[in-house]
Amino acid sequence: MNQRRKTFGAYYHLVAELQLDSEKHLNYFRMSAEQMEEILSIVGPDLTRQTTNFRDPIDSCCSTSVTTCLLLSRASLAYQYRLGAITVCSSVHMTCSAIEKRMMSIHIPPPTEDQWKAIASKFWDKWKFPNCLGAIDGKHITIKAPPNSGSLFFNYKKTFSIVLLALVDADYRFTYIQVGDFGQASDGGVYGSSRLGRGMEAKTLNVPKDSPLPGAGVQGPMPYVIVGDAAFPWREIFNYRLSSARMVIECAFGILTARWRVLLSRLQMAPHFVDTVVMASCILHNFLTNPAQNRRWQDEAEQTGDMLPIIRNMGGNRGSKDAYGVCEKFSAFFNSLEGSMRSHHNIHSL
Numbered sequence: 001m002n003q004r005r006k007t008f009g010a011y012y013h014l015v016a017e018l019q020l021d022s023e024k025h026l027n028y029f030r031m032s033a034e035q036m037e038e039i040l041s042i043v044g045p046d047l048t049r050q051t052t053n054f055r056d057p058i059d060s061c062c063s064t065s066v067t068t069c070l071l072l073s074r075a076s077l078a079y080q081y082r083l084g085a086i087t088v089c090s091s092v093h094m095t096c097s098a099i100e101k102r103m104m105s106i107h108i109p110p111p112t113e114d115q116w117k118a119i120a121s122k123f124w125d126k127w128k129f130p131n132c133l134g135a136i137d138g139k140h141i142t143i144k145a146p147p148n149s150g151s152l153f154f155n156y157k158k159t160f161s162i163v164l165l166a167l168v169d170a171d172y173r174f175t176y177i178q179v180g181d182f183g184q185a186s187d188g189g190v191y192g193s194s195r196l197g198r199g200m201e202a203k204t205l206n207v208p209k210d211s212p213l214p215g216a217g218v219q220g221p222m223p224y225v226i227v228g229d230a231a232f233p234w235r236e237i238f239n240y241r242l243s244s245a246r247m248v249i250e251c252a253f254g255i256l257t258a259r260w261r262v263l264l265s266r267l268q269m270a271p272h273f274v275d276t277v278v279m280a281s282c283i284l285h286n287f288l289t290n291p292a293q294n295r296r297w298q299d300e301a302e303q304t305g306d307m308l309p310i311i312r313n314m315g316g317n318r319g320s321k322d323a324y325g326v327c328e329k330f331s332a333f334f335n336s337l338e339g340s341m342r343s344h345h346n347i348h349s350l
Contacts, residue, residue, distance in 0.1 A: 030259045046098035067095035096280035107286040122170040129245035134167040137249040138311035155183035172252040180275040254301035
């Protein structure tokens with residue numbers, strides 16, 4: 001059956017037909033034919049295989065197509081493409097590794113100081129939260145229990161998982177990701193031990209120097225901050241702005257899983273293979289993110305109600321005195337800004 005893949009296999013017929021209809025191609029693969037061709041031009045050299053006396057190599061285009069379908073959670077790929085199950089697994093792992101190798105440094109590079117400033121400017125323009133470097137959260141990726149792993153991967157929802165920690169900008173693009181921490185990780189443990197957490201603590205991530213909040217120079221320079229989901233008992237306006245900025249990460253995860261629905265299922269792979277699949281999904285998310293299409297994927301995520309389970313209290317149970325002091329100043333800034341807006345524009349409180 002597999003030897004007749006060029007005669008009856010999905011890649012040589014269905015995929016060829018889909019390339020003739022841009023809307024159907026987008027619905028099936030969650031990307032345009034042109035975008036798929038661009039990905040192939042980047043990772044194709046890593047997917048080339050040699051012909052042997054026993055069988056013809058799998059076309060690199062076919063490998064990319066199979067991998068995309070797996071990320072979309074298409075069932076029975078081996079039958080559809082008339083490939084062996086082991087060949088499907090090998091193609092997926094090889095393609096995801098190639099995506100990580102060739103595209104990670106381009107689509108999720110470490111931000112420079114100027115890029116951090118641009119991110120903060122966009123957060124202020126879109127979400128009215130100043131000096132913000134991004135929104136952070138962690139999500140559980142459910143996996144099959146690895147053999148002899150004990151409770152390492154067992155999380156509070158009583159499933160086995162690895163953790164995806166992510167920081168996103170105001171346009172739902174990932175600026176930092178870390179994949180692979182054990183599902184049982186404690187509240188702030190994942191962030192604290194991450195390169196992001198250690199870098200922020202050591203001040204080695206090109207974060208800009210403190211700067212005044214917009215129109216509030218009297219308060220003096222204020223630090224740049226990352227927003228998360230820890231609950232702070234601040235005033236109404238501060239909570240509203242914090243919630244608006246923080247929801248960017250939830251929207252990003254919603255778009256990610258609306259496109260790559262395999263992340264909503266229990267992945268039947270070894271943890272290190274899961275890490276590669278998740279990394280490739282996030283890289284492709286950035287590659288494909290288009291403000292004009294973001295609403296489409298958000299609507300789909302909201303309609304299905306499918307979301308990755310969260311990690312509780314990502315920022316830890318208690319903040320430092322310095323953090324609380326910063327929050328008090330931000331709260332005062334938002335309240336003074338709102339008072340100024342009311343007096344000039346006669347608008348109601350949020």
